[in-house]
Amino acid sequence: MASSRVITQPLSRRQLLKGGAALGLGSAAALGLRPSWADPWGQTSTYAKGIEEGPEVSLAIRRESLPIAGQEAHPISINGGSPGPLIRLREGQDAVLRVTNLLDEPTSIHWHGLILPPGMDGVPGISFAGIAPGETFTYRFPVRQNGTYWYHSHSGLQEQLGHAGPLIIDAAEREPFRYDREHVLLLTDWTFEEPMAVFRNLKTAEGYYNFQERTVADFFADVRERGFAATAEQRGMWARMRMSSRDIADVTGSTYTYLINGHSPEENWTALFRAGERIRLRIINGSAMSYFDVRIPGLRMTVVAADGQPVQPVPVDEFRIAVAETYDVLVAPENDTAYTLFAESMDRSGYARATLAPREGMTAELPERRRIADRGMEAMGAHGMAGMDHSTMEGMDHSGIGGMDHSTMEGMDHSGMGGMDHSSMEGMDRSNMPGMDHSNRPGISGEQDRIAAGGMLAAGAAQPGSRYDQAGIGIDPDERRVLVYRDLKAFTPWPDRREPGRELELHLTGNMERYMWSFDGRKFSEVSGPIHFAKDERLRLILINDTMMEHPIHLHGMWMELENGQGELIPRKHTLNVKPGERVSALITADAVGSWAFHCHLLYHMDAGMFRVVEVS
Amino acid sequence: MNPRISLTVAGALLAMATLPTAQAEDGYDAPADWPAPMVEHNMAMALFERLEYAVPDKGEEALIWDFQAWYGGDVNRLYLKSEGESVQGDGEDAEFESLEFLYSHLVADFWELQGGIGYQGGVFSDDHAERTYAVIGLQGVMPYGIETDLALQVSDEGDVSASLEGEYDLRLTQRLYLQPRTEIAVAADEAEAFGVGEGLNSVRVGLRLRYEITRRVAPYLGTYWEKRYGETADLARADGDRSEDTGVVAGIRLMF
Numbered sequence: 001m002a003s004s005r006v007i008t009q010p011l012s013r014r015q016l017l018k019g020g021a022a023l024g025l026g027s028a029a030a031l032g033l034r035p036s037w038a039d040p041w042g043q044t045s046t047y048a049k050g051i052e053e054g055p056e057v058s059l060a061i062r063r064e065s066l067p068i069a070g071q072e073a074h075p076i077s078i079n080g081g082s083p084g085p086l087i088r089l090r091e092g093q094d095a096v097l098r099v100t101n102l103l104d105e106p107t108s109i110h111w112h113g114l115i116l117p118p119g120m121d122g123v124p125g126i127s128f129a130g131i132a133p134g135e136t137f138t139y140r141f142p143v144r145q146n147g148t149y150w151y152h153s154h155s156g157l158q159e160q161l162g163h164a165g166p167l168i169i170d171a172a173e174r175e176p177f178r179y180d181r182e183h184v185l186l187l188t189d190w191t192f193e194e195p196m197a198v199f200r201n202l203k204t205a206e207g208y209y210n211f212q213e214r215t216v217a218d219f220f221a222d223v224r225e226r227g228f229a230a231t232a233e234q235r236g237m238w239a240r241m242r243m244s245s246r247d248i249a250d251v252t253g254s255t256y257t258y259l260i261n262g263h264s265p266e267e268n269w270t271a272l273f274r275a276g277e278r279i280r281l282r283i284i285n286g287s288a289m290s291y292f293d294v295r296i297p298g299l300r301m302t303v304v305a306a307d308g309q310p311v312q313p314v315p316v317d318e319f320r321i322a323v324a325e326t327y328d329v330l331v332a333p334e335n336d337t338a339y340t341l342f343a344e345s346m347d348r349s350g351y352a353r354a355t356l357a358p359r360e361g362m363t364a365e366l367p368e369r370r371r372i373a374d375r376g377m378e379a380m381g382a383h384g385m386a387g388m389d390h391s392t393m394e395g396m397d398h399s400g401i402g403g404m405d406h407s408t409m410e411g412m413d414h415s416g417m418g419g420m421d422h423s424s425m426e427g428m429d430r431s432n433m434p435g436m437d438h439s440n441r442p443g444i445s446g447e448q449d450r451i452a453a454g455g456m457l458a459a460g461a462a463q464p465g466s467r468y469d470q471a472g473i474g475i476d477p478d479e480r481r482v483l484v485y486r487d488l489k490a491f492t493p494w495p496d497r498r499e500p501g502r503e504l505e506l507h508l509t510g511n512m513e514r515y516m517w518s519f520d521g522r523k524f525s526e527v528s529g530p531i532h533f534a535k536d537e538r539l540r541l542i543l544i545n546d547t548m549m550e551h552p553i554h555l556h557g558m559w560m561e562l563e564n565g566q567g568e569l570i571p572r573k574h575t576l577n578v579k580p581g582e583r584v585s586a587l588i589t590a591d592a593v594g595s596w597a598f599h600c601h602l603l604y605h606m607d608a609g610m611f612r613v614v615e616v617s
Numbered sequence: 618m619n620p621r622i623s624l625t626v627a628g629a630l631l632a633m634a635t636l637p638t639a640q641a642e643d644g645y646d647a648p649a650d651w652p653a654p655m656v657e658h659n660m661a662m663a664l665f666e667r668l669e670y671a672v673p674d675k676g677e678e679a680l681i682w683d684f685q686a687w688y689g690g691d692v693n694r695l696y697l698k699s700e701g702e703s704v705q706g707d708g709e710d711a712e713f714e715s716l717e718f719l720y721s722h723l724v725a726d727f728w729e730l731q732g733g734i735g736y737q738g739g740v741f742s743d744d745h746a747e748r749t750y751a752v753i754g755l756q757g758v759m760p761y762g763i764e765t766d767l768a769l770q771v772s773d774e775g776d777v778s779a780s781l782e783g784e785y786d787l788r789l790t791q792r793l794y795l796q797p798r799t800e801i802a803v804a805a806d807e808a809e810a811f812g813v814g815e816g817l818n819s820v821r822v823g824l825r826l827r828y829e830i831t832r833r834v835a836p837y838l839g840t841y842w843e844k845r846y847g848e849t850a851d852l853a854r855a856d857g858d859r860s861e862d863t864g865v866v867a868g869i870r871l872m873f
Contacts, residue, residue: 106652125647125654154654196658201832204662205872208832211791240760242727511726513758516691523691524655530645595645597654611655613645 054089069264075162084165091172113149113574116141118594146171147308148282157195179280245374253350265353288603291346301329319483322552322577324601338362373474379580462565465583488571500540523609530615533590557596560586669868710742728757746810778804814848
């Protein structure tokens with residue numbers, strides 16, 4: 001992007017850094033630098049050390065002591081920084097990425113969102129054997145796409161240790177939008193605990209990290225607000241299910257420090273701009289477990305790409321970014337003032353923060369933090385639909401379960417649902433569901449709905465039970481304009497226009513009490529074989545979330561075209577967020593012969609068994 | 618040894634042998650020397666639910682423990698459970714009211730079926746009457762979040778008894794919990810040496826206020842009431858004990 005090379009760094013520093021990069025290991029640490037792509041001037045396309053410019057790149061993986069948030073930490077570094085350097089490739093190149101493992105355990109790098117040969121995908125046990133200690137593995141693949149992606153370890157829990165970094169591919173042809181400058185922002189969640197200790201806490205003590213549970217005081221506050229009967233009924237429902245309506249994040253700010261480009265909120269990473277410029281922000285959620293709500297008070301953002309793929313511009317004030325998703329937004333600050341980029345964790349237990357400013361050292365006010373929301377009917381409905389213990393839910397009007405019919409929700413605790421917006425629930429778009437009224441039966445009766453419709457839904461139509469017009473828990477769309485999946489619209493139809501030949505339905509399942517996570521009730525260790533896609537078939541993948549948690553579902557090797565009701569112009573993604581109780585579908589062209597990973601991208605969910613192999617043959 | 622106990626021991630050993638979670642063959646085409654993409658880990662944890670010093674109104678002061686530890690996967694686990702006390706100033710060593718080694722299998726989302734062997738008697742001493750027993754139990758969480766442990770015991774003399782424990786955590790703040798708990802013991806057969814009569818043996822009710830400094834370390838203060846009934850009360854009185862007592866406790870909940 002020639003237009004993005006407006007301002008150049010002083011040569012001396014650049015050369016110094018370049019020299020450091022040539023030395024390879026530890027240069028960033030030696031120079032006391034953060035991951036160098038986190039340069040405040042945002043010259044990511046010409047920047048020296050931070051950037052590992054393709055097509056040939058060498059990466060060294062080590063575990064070393066580096067300060068994080070001002071404390072001594074022991075992350076995994078890539079070429080001396082943690083998170084790792086920005087890798088910059090160009091569409092049309094043949095990339096050669098040499099990864100040297102200097103850890104005392106096997107490692108790997110997965111190039112998240114890239115379409116490449118199965119042997120280069122970087123998943124130990126599926127793509128290759130992994131990279132043994134002391135060995136170098138060379139990834140070679142043609143780069144046939146462009147946009148904002150990232151890379152990370154696919155070995156054990158290494159990703160939690162900062163084994164991740166941004167991967168930017170410059171377009172061969174002009175992109176459908178212009179900008180003067182760009183900045184890359186990688187969001188991560190850092191803990192000073194060992195990842196295995198975090199996993200053990202989750203496995204052995206439910207709610208270990210949740211310090212925002214409902215208390216007796218909340219109960220009495222609700223009683224004052226809406227009476228004893230309504231409060232008791234709603235709390236009783238959750239209590240009977242032995243679940244918490246505040247179970248929004250498994251691992252929270254009680255152990256996490258949320259980072260942007262490796263910087264804590266106090267360190268306040270600053271991205272520079274000049275007033276009047278149009279800036280492209282490439283935002284990547286490289287967290288292990290944390291969803292973020294991102295906004296820049298005072299600036300409207302225009303979403304121009306999702307998961308690396310261009311979308312028709314959507315002006316928003318805020319967007320939710322699921323784990324492993326990427327969004328590109330344009331901002332155009334007119335004034336010579338600083339702005340806070342605020343990324344609040346979905347459960348409101350903490351935030352990451354950076355500053356956009358014309359000069360170093362400037363700061364803007366931090367916005368007021370929101371309080372955690374309680375999960376409402378839609379999540380509970382999902383639970384009922386999961387075929388679990390319905391007998392414990394007596395007193396609930398089943399016709400209202402999972403439904404959006406407000407008449408059945410009378411007497412429910414509306415205000416307890418935090419940021420749930422009821423008006424948006426009525427906004428379900430039924431225009432794409434020919435001849436059916438799904439409004440009261442999402443998720444429960446998809447099969448009957450299809451039968452009633454005389455077969456499958458048309459390609460691109462939203463599934464009954466989808467909530468593409470809602471951003472999710474804790475978001476009040478009346479407060480500001482928030483991006484929803486329904487907004488994502490491609491510029492042109494994707495190449496394969498075939499109707500799906502079949503539907504494949506997968507339930508997202510779990511047992512929160514034991515921290516067991518699975519597809520269709522079976523952990524990876526319990527399944528008998530891979531999910532089979534026939535070579536070149538066009539199929540519809542339907543994901544039904546039977547759990548109370550959001551799950552970012554990632555398919556390797558092939559795009560998923562999210563059927564968000566945009567017909568021919570549905571967007572394509574590598575990671576789909578499925579909200580509790582939601583039914584989401586995507587079209588897939590199974591053109592990538594080989595074995596591919598398919599999993600929940602919440603690291604500890606994946607490790608607990610929410611993982612499958614997809615075999616295309 | 619009673620044949621029933623032998624059977625249980627055999628069952629527990631068999632369970633141990635099969636405990637390590639097997640990695641299922643996912644059947645996709647991958648060379649044999651490649652690692653599995655995901656490996657499940659067995660976990661272990663240990664918990665002193667109660668480790669407390671009790672000061673009764675009438676009876677003797679005592680150090681009391683209520684401990685459990687497990688090792689295993691999501692579905693199959695091995696448990697070690699123990700409750701007991703060391704009465705202060707009675708010149709006797711501490712006593713295991715129970716020391717149990719159990720195999721546990723997840724039978725429903727919130728419930729584990731447990732079976733194994735138990736021992737009641739002195740801790741490395743002959744100060745207390747001893748017996749071994751077979752035990753089968755159900756441990757889990759009832760609707761409304763009531764932690765429950767129901768167990769049926771058959772002793773090496775063939776004496777049958779049962780116990781039910783229930784506790785609930787009322788969250789006052791994010792770290793302060795009020796925990797009511799109750800313990801009920803019944804027996805089908807009299808076992809005089811152990812102070813057990815036929816029918817309802819005893820009811821204990823307690824209330825503890827716990828502060829979680831961390832999730833793992835939580836000191837507490839509490840109070841309790843206990844009463845023995847029927848023959849069990851008679852046996853207690855014959856032994857110079859009270860059939861009914863109240864008291865206060867100070868203790869700590871420790872998780873490892």
